[in-house]
Amino acid sequence: MSDRATTTGTTRDDDVVMSLENVSVDFEKEQGVLESLFDEPETVQAVSDVSIDISENDVLALVGESGCGKTTLGKTIIGVQRPTEGTVSYRGQDVWDAKDGRGDVTVPFDDIRRSLQMIHQDPGAALNPNRKVLTTLEAPLKKWDPEMSTEDRRARIFALLDRVGMEPPEDYAHRFPHQLSGGEQQRIALVRALLMNPDVILADEAVSALDVSLRVETMNLLLELQEQFNTSFVFISHNLSNARYLAQEAGGRIGIMYLGEIVEIGPPDEVLNDPQHPYTKVLRWATADLDPTAQEMTDPPVRSIDIPDPVNPPSGCRFHTRCPEAREVCTTTAPELGEEAATASERCAACHRTDPDHEYWESEPLDGVEAAESPTLND
Numbered sequence: 001m002s003d004r005a006t007t008t009g010t011t012r013d014d015d016v017v018m019s020l021e022n023v024s025v026d027f028e029k030e031q032g033v034l035e036s037l038f039d040e041p042e043t044v045q046a047v048s049d050v051s052i053d054i055s056e057n058d059v060l061a062l063v064g065e066s067g068c069g070k071t072t073l074g075k076t077i078i079g080v081q082r083p084t085e086g087t088v089s090y091r092g093q094d095v096w097d098a099k100d101g102r103g104d105v106t107v108p109f110d111d112i113r114r115s116l117q118m119i120h121q122d123p124g125a126a127l128n129p130n131r132k133v134l135t136t137l138e139a140p141l142k143k144w145d146p147e148m149s150t151e152d153r154r155a156r157i158f159a160l161l162d163r164v165g166m167e168p169p170e171d172y173a174h175r176f177p178h179q180l181s182g183g184e185q186q187r188i189a190l191v192r193a194l195l196m197n198p199d200v201i202l203a204d205e206a207v208s209a210l211d212v213s214l215r216v217e218t219m220n221l222l223l224e225l226q227e228q229f230n231t232s233f234v235f236i237s238h239n240l241s242n243a244r245y246l247a248q249e250a251g252g253r254i255g256i257m258y259l260g261e262i263v264e265i266g267p268p269d270e271v272l273n274d275p276q277h278p279y280t281k282v283l284r285w286a287t288a289d290l291d292p293t294a295q296e297m298t299d300p301p302v303r304s305i306d307i308p309d310p311v312n313p314p315s316g317c318r319f320h321t322r323c324p325e326a327r328e329v330c331t332t333t334a335p336e337l338g339e340e341a342a343t344a345s346e347r348c349a350a351c352h353r354t355d356p357d358h359e360y361w362e363s364e365p366l367d368g369v370e371a372a373e374s375p376t377l378n379d
């Protein structure tokens with residue numbers, strides 16, 4: 001681990017910026033016209049009972065298969081998505097009470113929104129094609145700080161363009177988005193977010209669309225900016241290697257999501273070098289550069305490759321229908337990640353197998369599952 005990683009890792013618990021407690025987000029499943037006439041709307045459980053804190057100068061990388069709820073959780077963390085259940089607080093202020101004007105509001109919603117920014121996978125789509133970079137970057141500053149002089153505003157924009165390597169800044173400021181490469185557009189999106197002096201930036205698949213050679217460069221830039229501006233990052237990726245790189249270098253955490261739940265979380269080296277949740281093992285298997293033995297193993301370590309429907313997730317442990325270790329108890333009792341997982345620097349996994357005294361070890365293995373003895377019995 002780098003010196004930098006050690007420094008940021010030890011300060012994580014000190015100043016909580018965002019706190020999510022038992023947050024769930026449900027959506028009404030989109031239906032076709034005919035379906036909506038005849039069928040009751042179905043509910044998609046996009047995020048289920050997640051508790052997580054983001055502290056100052058923190059990095060949380062969320063990974064998991066498509067549709068597991070990464071974006072929904074990320075948007076809930078930055079106050080863009082309203083939770084169906086649970087609370088989301090910014091420095092102790094309930095975000096949605098602030099939005100609705102309920103109770104004593106200590107931090108106005110506008111200030112919360114400004115402090116929580118987002119950059120998307122496709123920066124081109126997020127930039128107005130008919131506006132020069134300068135106009136795009138001036139707009140949010142004019143809104144949040146109308147008193148700022150044009151001279152100061154531009155000086156700030158040029159300084160940040162310069163900081164992200166867009167030199168000379170005056171040249172880039174007068175370009176239209178189509179006159180920029182994908183990597184440059186992503187830098188503009190980053191500058192736009194940073195101009196607000198945010199506490200947290202959600203980077204949703206922010207490097208996925210870039211050429212491989214640009215990905216590491218862009219992640220290194222995010223790391224430098226995170227340190228320089230004391231900004232926390234929630235980094236979403238379906239690519240475990242990218243997520244590991246960013247979380248590892250920043251001394252942050254990696255959170256593995258499956259069907260709306262965080263199933264394992266902790267320092268990336270612990271989570272990925274010695275996964276405790278069987279689903280983390282599957283993701284590791286699927287990432288060849290993380291698991292050299294995967295090359296020799298022809299089949300993935302799952303009993304079924306079918307991902308269950310989030311409208312009707314499996315009972316008990318949601319992974320039990322695919323888990324190669326599942327036993328009867330997993331079909332009825334959901335393992336918990338534990339309260340300490342929200343802030344802990346140590347790794348936590350939601351699997352009965354992490355408890356050597358759990359009734360799991362006496363429970364009947366499901367069809368196709370080989371019985372293993374409990375770690376206690378093996379001692």
Ligand SMILES: Nc1ncnc2c1ncn2[C@@H]1O[C@H](COP(=O)(O)OP(=O)(O)OP(=O)(O)O)[C@@H](O)[C@H]1O
Pocket residue numbers: 027028029030044045046064065066067068069070071072073238310
């Ligand atoms: N606005 C919405 N209306 C209805 N369903 C939604 C909505 N947004 C997300 N969902 C559903 O919620 C679940 C989680 O979606 P989400 O986009 O958060 O997952 P994800 O892990 O970010 O996926 P991806 O990697 O494909 O972006 C999916 O089943 C998705 O179809």
